[in-house]
Amino acid sequence: MTKKQKIIIFGAIGLVLTLLWFFFLLLMINNWRAENKTQSPTPAAEVTLCDADRSDLCIIAFGANALNRMVIHFQLPAASYDLFYVKAQNREAVSVYTCEVDEELLRADCTGVRTPLGETIEVQIYRTDDDTLMAQGTFMVSAIAIPTPVNQMEETPATELPAEGTPEEEFTPTP
Numbered sequence: 001m002t003k004k005q006k007i008i009i010f011g012a013i014g015l016v017l018t019l020l021w022f023f024f025l026l027l028m029i030n031n032w033r034a035e036n037k038t039q040s041p042t043p044a045a046e047v048t049l050c051d052a053d054r055s056d057l058c059i060i061a062f063g064a065n066a067l068n069r070m071v072i073h074f075q076l077p078a079a080s081y082d083l084f085y086v087k088a089q090n091r092e093a094v095s096v097y098t099c100e101v102d103e104e105l106l107r108a109d110c111t112g113v114r115t116p117l118g119e120t121i122e123v124q125i126y127r128t129d130d131d132t133l134m135a136q137g138t139f140m141v142s143a144i145a146i147p148t149p150v151n152q153m154e155e156t157p158a159t160e161l162p163a164e165g166t167p168e169e170e171f172t173p174t175p
Helices: 003-038
Strands: 057-066 070-075 083-092 093-102 107-112 120-128 133-139
Touching: 057 133, 070 093, 083 107
Parallel strands: none
Antiparallel strands: 057 070, 070 107, 083 093, 083 120, 093 107, 120 133
């Protein structure tokens, strides 16, 4: 073999090895990107019913408003808790519940489609800012607190004032 043939052979081998190296690097970068896309940053917390020792987000009760829409009452862990909304699934139907927060009571009331008694509801809580799943849980709706209608009387009934010396506990107003 001549010197010229050896240079051509070694050059071809070097070119093939360089191409294989770039192909290997591209494969590694693609695999790394695919892994980063499939990993969720943090798993969602489990939301549960509230008990006496709860310090995180939990459900106080299920209720209904005057329009017969379901209200999910949440206890908030802090007044500065992130604003959120709820997606609730029942019978393959997903409904979005809007939430109103009362920072003084550390409570949020989320209103949406009513779930029938005795059925399960899957609740997912999403941060309003970036639609990140914060918490989730599955519950059996076994009772719904229904508001009691208040009847307003047209006239205010007259009341008697207690006689002097009469303890106030014994005083009962008469209509």
